[in-house]
Amino acid sequence: MAREAVIVGVGDVPLKDGKVVGGGSVLQVQARAAKAALDNAGIPMRDVDGLLVAGLWGVPGPGQLPSVTLGEYLGIFPRFADTTNIGGSAFEAHVAHAAMAIEKGYCDVALIVYGSTQKSERSRTLGGRPPVLTMQFENVWGIPQPVGGYAMAARRHMHEFGTTEEQLAEIAVATRKWASLNPAATMRDPISIDDVMASTRISDPLKLLDCCLVTDGAGAIVMTTAENAKAHGNKPIHIRGYGEAHTHWSIGAMPDLARLTAAEMASKRAFDMAGVSHDAIDLVECYDSFTITVLMTLEALGFCKLGEGGAFVSSQRTAPGGVFPLNTNGGGLSYCHPGMYGIFLLVEAVRQLRGEAGERQVDNVQTALVHGTGGTLSSGATVILTNN
Numbered sequence: 001m002a003r004e005a006v007i008v009g010v011g012d013v014p015l016k017d018g019k020v021v022g023g024g025s026v027l028q029v030q031a032r033a034a035k036a037a038l039d040n041a042g043i044p045m046r047d048v049d050g051l052l053v054a055g056l057w058g059v060p061g062p063g064q065l066p067s068v069t070l071g072e073y074l075g076i077f078p079r080f081a082d083t084t085n086i087g088g089s090a091f092e093a094h095v096a097h098a099a100m101a102i103e104k105g106y107c108d109v110a111l112i113v114y115g116s117t118q119k120s121e122r123s124r125t126l127g128g129r130p131p132v133l134t135m136q137f138e139n140v141w142g143i144p145q146p147v148g149g150y151a152m153a154a155r156r157h158m159h160e161f162g163t164t165e166e167q168l169a170e171i172a173v174a175t176r177k178w179a180s181l182n183p184a185a186t187m188r189d190p191i192s193i194d195d196v197m198a199s200t201r202i203s204d205p206l207k208l209l210d211c212c213l214v215t216d217g218a219g220a221i222v223m224t225t226a227e228n229a230k231a232h233g234n235k236p237i238h239i240r241g242y243g244e245a246h247t248h249w250s251i252g253a254m255p256d257l258a259r260l261t262a263a264e265m266a267s268k269r270a271f272d273m274a275g276v277s278h279d280a281i282d283l284v285e286c287y288d289s290f291t292i293t294v295l296m297t298l299e300a301l302g303f304c305k306l307g308e309g310g311a312f313v314s315s316q317r318t319a320p321g322g323v324f325p326l327n328t329n330g331g332g333l334s335y336c337h338p339g340m341y342g343i344f345l346l347v348e349a350v351r352q353l354r355g356e357a358g359e360r361q362v363d364n365v366q367t368a369l370v371h372g373t374g375g376t377l378s379s380g381a382t383v384i385l386t387n388n
Contacts, residue, residue, distance in 0.1 A: 087374020
């Protein structure tokens with residue numbers, strides 16, 4: 001009989017003013033998130049035999065061996081490990097990899113974990129990314145990384161399609177409205193388009209409120225077989241389709257500055273595998289490192305045509321009460337952003353599909369699309385989930 005992989009648990013750690021409540025090292029906050037997810041699933045830590053982790057922010061040294069280090073700390077001995085790191089989209093890719101591993105019998109219970117204490121440690125700066133590959137030809141000119149690369153894409157999109165700064169501001173305002181409904185969100189005070197437009201210019205045309213937060217954070221996801229989920233009395237979240245791709249590292253090598261090719265590739269595979277249309281998607285959780293990320297992602301996913309993203313998000317279409325619920329926990333723009341945000345997209349989608357999102361719960365959610373973006377619009381990974 002074929003084994004089906006399902007999601008059975010999610011967890012995260014509480015934040016206050018963007019920092020982990022109670023403090024702790026990056027390993028400690030990951031352990032807390034892992035325990036929360038396993039408790040949510042009703043599965044003991046000793047049953048975990050698959051471990052997927054991307055990065056250990058705050059753990060020094062190039063030879064981190066992330067899964068080995070975290071596995072030792074958690075006291076588990078996984079027989080399947082995956083440390084794929086393609087940036088913020090890594091965790092959507094991990095869901096796909098864990099599903100394949102479970103379905104093939106490489107493991108029975110997979111734990112996906114990420115955590116960062118970058119705000120507490122003041123380890124995130126505009127100093128940029130290492131001058132590897134073609135990035136060595138960009139950094140010398142003083143481009144602030146990563147925001148400078150996203151700003152270049154935003155300016156190109158504006159040049160080609162007439163997208164405006166006010167349209168980008170619509171995304172920040174709508175996302176903050178969702179955050180106001182989330183007690184766990186770092187930034188909950190309402191903002192207006194005028195507020196976004198008047199905020200400090202970081203890298204033209206992107207302003208402070210176009211940019212994601214810098215916070216701590218940790219999240220975890222537990223996956224197992226549908227049979228095991230039934231034995232534990234869990235209501236499973238089904239993984240219907242997935243895809244991943246990456247196209248470049250430095251912004252100078254991006255195939256088309258106004259087009260998110262990686263997201264187009266990843267989402268096409270996910271939709272083809274799931275066998276559903278865009279009309280079947282009730283909820284979208286997509287990476288919002290910057291407002292331009294959201295706009296270009298919506299176009300790449302096919303919810304609107306290339307160049308029409310600005311019009312699509314106008315009039316608060318994606319806000320609470322709008323016809324297109326998007327980033328319902330407040331996103332990286334207002335909820336949290338601990339370096340790589342993609343795992344929190346999945347946590348929120350699962351909670352929405354279970355009807356456990358509290359005041360921000362969207363009615364009648366049965367199918368959710370989750371899309372992560374990594375690097376400088378470099379990588380993309382898409383997952384389509386259902387609750388039936």
